[in-house]
Amino acid sequence: MPVASPTTTAVMRPLTARGLRTRAKLVKAARRTFERRGYLDTSIQDISAAARVAYGTFYTYFASKEEIFAEVVDDLSADLRAIADAEPGAGPDPASRIARTTRGYLRAYRANAPMMAILEQVATFSPRLGEVRRAARRTRVEASRAAIARWQARGLVRADVDPAYAATALGSMVDRSAYVWFVLGEPFDEERAIEQLTLLYCTALGLEPPPKGDACRR
Amino acid sequence: MPVASPTTTAVMRPLTARGLRTRAKLVKAARRTFERRGYLDTSIQDISAAARVAYGTFYTYFASKEEIFAEVVDDLSADLRAIADAEPGAGPDPASRIARTTRGYLRAYRANAPMMAILEQVATFSPRLGEVRRAARRTRVEASRAAIARWQARGLVRADVDPAYAATALGSMVDRSAYVWFVLGEPFDEERAIEQLTLLYCTALGLEPPPKGDACRR
Amino acid sequence: MPVASPTTTAVMRPLTARGLRTRAKLVKAARRTFERRGYLDTSIQDISAAARVAYGTFYTYFASKEEIFAEVVDDLSADLRAIADAEPGAGPDPASRIARTTRGYLRAYRANAPMMAILEQVATFSPRLGEVRRAARRTRVEASRAAIARWQARGLVRADVDPAYAATALGSMVDRSAYVWFVLGEPFDEERAIEQLTLLYCTALGLEPPPKGDACRR
Amino acid sequence: MPVASPTTTAVMRPLTARGLRTRAKLVKAARRTFERRGYLDTSIQDISAAARVAYGTFYTYFASKEEIFAEVVDDLSADLRAIADAEPGAGPDPASRIARTTRGYLRAYRANAPMMAILEQVATFSPRLGEVRRAARRTRVEASRAAIARWQARGLVRADVDPAYAATALGSMVDRSAYVWFVLGEPFDEERAIEQLTLLYCTALGLEPPPKGDACRR
DNA sequence: GATGAATGAGGCTTCATTCAT
DNA sequence: TATGAATGAAGCCTCATTCAT
Numbered sequence: 001m002p003v004a005s006p007t008t009t010a011v012m013r014p015l016t017a018r019g020l021r022t023r024a025k026l027v028k029a030a031r032r033t034f035e036r037r038g039y040l041d042t043s044i045q046d047i048s049a050a051a052r053v054a055y056g057t058f059y060t061y062f063a064s065k066e067e068i069f070a071e072v073v074d075d076l077s078a079d080l081r082a083i084a085d086a087e088p089g090a091g092p093d094p095a096s097r098i099a100r101t102t103r104g105y106l107r108a109y110r111a112n113a114p115m116m117a118i119l120e121q122v123a124t125f126s127p128r129l130g131e132v133r134r135a136a137r138r139t140r141v142e143a144s145r146a147a148i149a150r151w152q153a154r155g156l157v158r159a160d161v162d163p164a165y166a167a168t169a170l171g172s173m174v175d176r177s178a179y180v181w182f183v184l185g186e187p188f189d190e191e192r193a194i195e196q197l198t199l200l201y202c203t204a205l206g207l208e209p210p211p212k213g214d215a216c217r218r
Numbered sequence: 219m220p221v222a223s224p225t226t227t228a229v230m231r232p233l234t235a236r237g238l239r240t241r242a243k244l245v246k247a248a249r250r251t252f253e254r255r256g257y258l259d260t261s262i263q264d265i266s267a268a269a270r271v272a273y274g275t276f277y278t279y280f281a282s283k284e285e286i287f288a289e290v291v292d293d294l295s296a297d298l299r300a301i302a303d304a305e306p307g308a309g310p311d312p313a314s315r316i317a318r319t320t321r322g323y324l325r326a327y328r329a330n331a332p333m334m335a336i337l338e339q340v341a342t343f344s345p346r347l348g349e350v351r352r353a354a355r356r357t358r359v360e361a362s363r364a365a366i367a368r369w370q371a372r373g374l375v376r377a378d379v380d381p382a383y384a385a386t387a388l389g390s391m392v393d394r395s396a397y398v399w400f401v402l403g404e405p406f407d408e409e410r411a412i413e414q415l416t417l418l419y420c421t422a423l424g425l426e427p428p429p430k431g432d433a434c435r436r
Numbered sequence: 437m438p439v440a441s442p443t444t445t446a447v448m449r450p451l452t453a454r455g456l457r458t459r460a461k462l463v464k465a466a467r468r469t470f471e472r473r474g475y476l477d478t479s480i481q482d483i484s485a486a487a488r489v490a491y492g493t494f495y496t497y498f499a500s501k502e503e504i505f506a507e508v509v510d511d512l513s514a515d516l517r518a519i520a521d522a523e524p525g526a527g528p529d530p531a532s533r534i535a536r537t538t539r540g541y542l543r544a545y546r547a548n549a550p551m552m553a554i555l556e557q558v559a560t561f562s563p564r565l566g567e568v569r570r571a572a573r574r575t576r577v578e579a580s581r582a583a584i585a586r587w588q589a590r591g592l593v594r595a596d597v598d599p600a601y602a603a604t605a606l607g608s609m610v611d612r613s614a615y616v617w618f619v620l621g622e623p624f625d626e627e628r629a630i631e632q633l634t635l636l637y638c639t640a641l642g643l644e645p646p647p648k649g650d651a652c653r654r
Numbered sequence: 655m656p657v658a659s660p661t662t663t664a665v666m667r668p669l670t671a672r673g674l675r676t677r678a679k680l681v682k683a684a685r686r687t688f689e690r691r692g693y694l695d696t697s698i699q700d701i702s703a704a705a706r707v708a709y710g711t712f713y714t715y716f717a718s719k720e721e722i723f724a725e726v727v728d729d730l731s732a733d734l735r736a737i738a739d740a741e742p743g744a745g746p747d748p749a750s751r752i753a754r755t756t757r758g759y760l761r762a763y764r765a766n767a768p769m770m771a772i773l774e775q776v777a778t779f780s781p782r783l784g785e786v787r788r789a790a791r792r793t794r795v796e797a798s799r800a801a802i803a804r805w806q807a808r809g810l811v812r813a814d815v816d817p818a819y820a821a822t823a824l825g826s827m828v829d830r831s832a833y834v835w836f837v838l839g840e841p842f843d844e845e846r847a848i849e850q851l852t853l854l855y856c857t858a859l860g861l862e863p864p865p866k867g868d869a870c871r872r
Numbered sequence: 873g874a875t876g877a878a879t880g881a882g883g884c885t886t887c888a889t890t891c892a893t
Numbered sequence: 894t895a896t897g898a899a900t901g902a903a904g905c906c907t908c909a910t911t912c913a914t
């Protein structure tokens with residue numbers, strides 16, 4: 001699951017405490033720099049400087065910009081998951097589940113918006129990172145599809161909805177709206193957004209939306 | 219409206235017939251090359267070679283790669299609009315309008331998928347192209363918002379739907395789904411996709427979806 | 437036969453006169469620099485500077501240091517051959533032939549001694565150039581072997597000499613002696629060297645050496 | 655005589671037993687690595703890794719790659735001398751002496767061929783190592799010259815042979831032939847090679863070669 | 873207009889050597 | 894002594910852009 005592992009080529013020996021510290025400094029500096037300048041405009045030079053280490057030190061820990069980026073993305077993924085999971089539990093009814101997921105997604109997105117923008121960028125030209133993102137998307141969509149199908153079997157979702165298409169479409173709706181608001185910076189109100197996305201998601205499937213204000217009890 | 223104009227710095231004098239031909243060759247070659255190798259991996263060298271003109275000739279017509287890209291995007295936009303507009307007219311009822319728009323969007327997307335992928339890429343790091351895309355998105359969203367508001371005023375759309383959020387969210391749904399299918403290559407059936415997107419779009423707003431099979435009469 | 441051709445990757449279009457001039461300047465500068473500093477200590481930077489062209493210009497004509505070196509070696513080979521061939525003809529008797537060949541070899545070596553040193557160096561670590569050198573050696577040795585075998589068949593060369601071993605050994609003698617004198621700089625007199633090498637070469641095979649002074653009539 | 659001493663800059667204090675062991679490990683690992691990858695492609699990193707000591711430990715014992723190489727060459731020289739000296743003694747006649755020396759040289763060469771190749775390489779660009787090699791050559795050549803002069807004084811060697819030139823030339827013959835066979839890998843039979851080199855060496859000087867088969871009695 | 877050579881800044885990577893622990 | 898992290902100089906190569914013909 002971590003992105004970095006598969007192709008990590010640099011040092012893998014047990015690092016000393018000092019090494020661990022330097023490595024962490026680099027990862028942190030890399031994230032900061034990526035967020036500030038974007039992936040393409042960030043050079044190894046920039047990262048080293050931000051971490052206040054010598055140019056060559058970078059290569060003690062990472063073989064390339066792509067490699068440290070993968071590491072940053074690993075951290076990002078963990079954080080996204082942590083935030084989404086921290087969302088207070090919901091009732092067992094579909095509307096509650098949808099509300100919670102939507103809320104969790106937007107909050108995680110907001111907390112990491114700058115990196116989400118970069119990740120979007122990198123996914124468009126790095127086959128490897130693109131694949132990672134695609135896989136993550138598929139996993140999320142498949143979970144939604146299964147849930148929708150289950151609900152449909154129980155007669156809660158309209159019969160003419162195709163769970164596979166609905167999962168892709170509604171997942172895209174939430175994901176892309178978050179991008180539009182948090183990355184493109186279109187003005188919006190987060191609570192209202194959560195409420196409306198939940199409403200549209202539910203109604204589209206033929207579900208009764210959660211009672212107003214319920215979506216965002218926090 | 220054309221993207222290229224505002225900042226075009228290269229030759230703007232009335233071109234000779236030969237000049238026009240060379241320029242057109244370059245734009246065509248550029249698009250081909252961008253589609254084949256992506257924006258980043260395309261060099262001016264590549265474009266000139268593909269157009270079978272000398273390296274320096276490129277600069278007779280364009281000041282940079284970004285500039286010729288803007289020109290390509292202008293062509294792309296025109297083509298998208300043309301395809302969408304060519305979609306056979308629809309009844310005056312909301313569902314028909316939504317069906318027609320969705321159908322048109324997907325067909326135009328399909329016909330230009332490779333460039334859409336590149337455009338998505340470039341928008342993430344070129345402020346200028348990003349702005350162009352953002353403006354186009356805003357225009358589309360604003361049209362949808364107005365329509366939804368109108369329908370809502372006529373009591374056709376649920377009262378708890380906020381037209382602005384719904385326009386952004388449902389527009390994102392259609393746009394991102396097209397990306398997932400046509401660019402990421404997730405398997406799908408186009409007619410089914412049009413039907414389902416239309417269904418979800420309508421239902422989400424509380425509209426009666428068009429009769430089955432109606433969405434794709436062609 | 438030219439070393440450069442097989443793997444030349446850089447520009448191969450019909451060069452303009454200007455291009456031809458620049459390319460020639462580079463090759464000449466490269467040879468000068470290699471001779472002065474050796475292959476390893478010569479950087480592309482050095483060559484460009486010596487040719488008084490910009491760094492990047494080098495890459496307009498050559499893909500790497502190895503490639504321009506191959507070009508220099510081609511020139512060298514041609515020159516060696518030319519000098520050896522210019523040696524005045526000899527009588528048909530073995531001793532005359534041996535004298536002429538030895539004389540030609542030493543004179544060609546002397547005229548190109550600095551590059552011979554570099555070539556020796558490069559052959560030890562470049563598989564490609566090493567192979568070129570090996571092939572050249574084999575060709576020379578095979579010619580000698582054939583001549584010795586012929587002379588032996590006519591009873592001119594001792595029966596206990598093995599032509600193959602003798603060709604390798606005596607060829608090595610001449611070649612390495614030239615290296616010792618011209619490259620390592622051991623003191624010697626060229627005419628005396630030619631005379632003695634010829635004498636040893638002939639006597640070793642059991643041939644009557646050429647009359648004294650005859651070896652170097654020039 | 656040892657090559658390493660003159661310029662050794664690293665620790666020269668009496669080493670502890672552990673220190674001696676580590677140092678020896680490094681020299682051994684260095685030789686192995688040089689043979690495997692050549693001098694140029696061997697990094698200090700490689701040597702340390704092969705010796706299973708830390709990177710920095712190398713510098714506890716050696717100041718540079720060249721320095722440890724000199725140490726390896728010292729070992730090599732000792733080994734060459736040992737093998738040559740181990741050659742069974744010969745009769746007092748010139749032919750026997752020549753046969754024995756030739757035999758010893760080739761056997762020592764064969765036993766150390768990979769390092770001989772590396773040494774040849776390094777001598778072409780390291781002034782220091784080059785000088786070492788040159789000195790060794792001069793010593794060998796001087797011994798030969800003296801012997802040939804002696805034999806000539808006793809009327810055993812042709813009067814028209816110049817001992818100095820003959821020593822250089824015939825020494826080059828044996829040395830370079832060994833290189834051609836053992837390093838370049840040209841096919842040959844070692845016993846036959848010894849026999850033929852001895853034959854050519856003797857005959858060239860006007861000496862009666864040793865009786866056939868005598869050269870290689872072992 | 874067209875051509876293609878010339879330029880040089882910018883980014884990447886390696887690795888010998890130094891240094892703190 | 895041993896360790897291994899830190900340093901930064903040096904070389905490589907690409908490519909957008911300019912310029913002479």
